[in-house]
Amino acid sequence: MAPPPDTSKTTKLERYNSYIRRVNSTKLLAASTNLLFRATLLTAVVLILLFTLHYPPLLAGHHPSAASAHSHRSLLSSYSSYGGATWEREVRRSATPRRRGGLSVLVTGAAGFVGTHCSLALKKRGDGVLGLDNFNSYYDPSLKRSRQKLLSHHGILVIDADINDSKLLIKLFDVVPFSHVLHLAAQAGVRYAMRNPQSYVASNVAGLVSLFEVAAKHADPQPAIVWASSSSVYGLNTAVPFSELHRTDRPASLYAATKKAGEAIAHTYNHIYGLSITGLRFFTVYGPWGRPDMAYFFFTKAILSGNAITLFKTRDGVDVQRDFTYIDDVVQGCLGALDTAGKSTGTGGKKRGPAQLRVYNLGNTSPVPVGKMVAILEELLAKKAKKNVVTMPRNGDVPYTHANVTLAQKDFKYRPTTDLATGLRRFVKWYVEYYGVAAPHAQGKGKRGKGSVGEKGKDANTGRVASA
Numbered sequence: 138m139a140p141p142p143d144t145s146k147t148t149k150l151e152r153y154n155s156y157i158r159r160v161n162s163t164k165l166l167a168a169s170t171n172l173l174f175r176a177t178l179l180t181a182v183v184l185i186l187l188f189t190l191h192y193p194p195l196l197a198g199h200h201p202s203a204a205s206a207h208s209h210r211s212l213l214s215s216y217s218s219y220g221g222a223t224w225e226r227e228v229r230r231s232a233t234p235r236r237r238g239g240l241s242v243l244v245t246g247a248a249g250f251v252g253t254h255c256s257l258a259l260k261k262r263g264d265g266v267l268g269l270d271n272f273n274s275y276y277d278p279s280l281k282r283s284r285q286k287l288l289s290h291h292g293i294l295v296i297d298a299d300i301n302d303s304k305l306l307i308k309l310f311d312v313v314p315f316s317h318v319l320h321l322a323a324q325a326g327v328r329y330a331m332r333n334p335q336s337y338v339a340s341n342v343a344g345l346v347s348l349f350e351v352a353a354k355h356a357d358p359q360p361a362i363v364w365a366s367s368s369s370v371y372g373l374n375t376a377v378p379f380s381e382l383h384r385t386d387r388p389a390s391l392y393a394a395t396k397k398a399g400e401a402i403a404h405t406y407n408h409i410y411g412l413s414i415t416g417l418r419f420f421t422v423y424g425p426w427g428r429p430d431m432a433y434f435f436f437t438k439a440i441l442s443g444n445a446i447t448l449f450k451t452r453d454g455v456d457v458q459r460d461f462t463y464i465d466d467v468v469q470g471c472l473g474a475l476d477t478a479g480k481s482t483g484t485g486g487k488k489r490g491p492a493q494l495r496v497y498n499l500g501n502t503s504p505v506p507v508g509k510m511v512a513i514l515e516e517l518l519a520k521k522a523k524k525n526v527v528t529m530p531r532n533g534d535v536p537y538t539h540a541n542v543t544l545a546q547k548d549f550k551y552r553p554t555t556d557l558a559t560g561l562r563r564f565v566k567w568y569v570e571y572y573g574v575a576a577p578h579a580q581g582k583g584k585r586g587k588g589s590v591g592e593k594g595k596d597a598n599t600g601r602v603a604s605a
């Protein structure tokens with residue numbers, strides 16, 4: 138009898154093969170699990186990296202260099218293209234009030250001078266604040282980054298974006314039901330308007346419309362809006378002190394014209410959509426963390442470095458005068474306007490009833506000749522200015538400003554209390570600390586042996602407002 142064919146070999150082989158297949162599929166499974174693990178790890182690392190870059194204050198204690206500010210911006214903007222759960226959580230955290238009945242305020246131009254101070258003051262009393270700023274280079278962006286750092290230190294997120302970005306604005310209002318908008322983003326400066334007119338139209342007209350559009354048609358509820366107009370709308374008005382009832386139809390600069398246009402546009406959005414809108418006409422605001430394009434600021438720099446400054450006389454040979462208004466007083470005015478703002482009345486682009494429309498002067502009610510301002514600086518800096526006095530060119534500056542603030546006083550108890558000498562002393566104190574310049578005599582008294590001012594400059598940078 139022939140032995141049965143030995144199948145054991147084939148069965149063995151088959152068993153071996155199936156074993157190999159099993160092993161392979163297990164390996165495959167293990168390999169894919171490994172791959173998944175690695176991908177997850179990589180994603181986590183990328184997320185952590187983005188998160189960390191989003192918060193430079195945790196990393197850097199120095200002035201951001203132009204380069205780092207730039208890379209920061211490009212990363213941030215890719216991240217802020219409405220980036221997911223983490224982003225929304227951070228936005229909500231910043232914007233949520235911590236006191237009962239607190240406001241939730243979107244502050245545009247939050248890394249600007251007035252924006253920074255108002256954001257801090259709101260946060261301090263328990264309101265929620267979310268900042269927006271495009272960090273443009275009209276003046277030194279590193280100063281804006283330092284202000285952003287200061288705000289971040291106080292738990293305020295400032296998103297790096299432009300107010301012309303309607304998609305972002307819509308997203309923000311979807312994520313947070315802001316009760317108020319404090320709209321301070323703008324192209325400032327009277328003389329720069331002759332060099333770059335389009336930037337005024339883009340910011341002060343198109344940007345304003347972009348914000349009003351979203352607030353009127355998408356925000357639910359519609360927020361109440363308080364925004365920065367300007368004392369420059371009084372233009373060639375000669376009746377003093379300037380009252381809200383005076384003519385504002387003769388602007389002397391394109392800057393003033395775009396702010397005046399803004400007041401007209403505000404009327405339209407109030408009329409058609411029921412937005413509650415308050416315009417604030419600021420009078421030469423100054424103080425710590427101020428704007429380097431303003432005279433008191435660049436005069437300080439020039440006096441300290443021994444460069445000449447140019448002072449203007451009017452065509453009648455009189456000193457130019459300004460109603461210099463200290464930042465803390467202006468902040469009180471802004472908060473007063475927010476607190477007394479009525480609710481908007483529309484929804485989804487439909488007006489449901491009449492809404493509040495207001496305009497107020499926020500000045501100091503006490504004009505000072507610019508020459509006197511320079512004398513105060515000379516004393517504080519213990520150094521004489523080299524002065525060029527010339528007749529004022531026809532570039533949009535007006536010879537004299539003086540605010541009548543009766544209306545703001547009546548409606549929200551606005552009462553400026555800081556005179557120019559006091560305010561400039563606080564400014565100079567901040568300036569020497571921030572820029573780390575040698576302490577001038579008048580400031581140095583009683584501070585000897587406490588190390589260089591430069592060291593204290595770091596403090597100012599990591600988070601204290603010199604004046605607050």
Ligand SMILES: *[C@@H]1O[C@H](CO)[C@@H](O)[C@H](O)[C@H]1NC(C)=O
Pocket residue numbers: 271298299301302339
């Ligand atoms: C919006 O502003 C940015 C600058 O922040 C500019 O680059 C961009 O062109 C502007 N877009 C529009 C539509 O004006």
Ligand SMILES: *[C@@H]1O[C@H](CO)[C@@H](O)[C@H](O)[C@H]1NC(C)=O
Pocket residue numbers: 377378380381541542543544
């Ligand atoms: C200030 O303005 C109010 C109206 O808001 C007016 O009644 C008052 O007379 C003005 N004061 C001066 C000094 O012009």
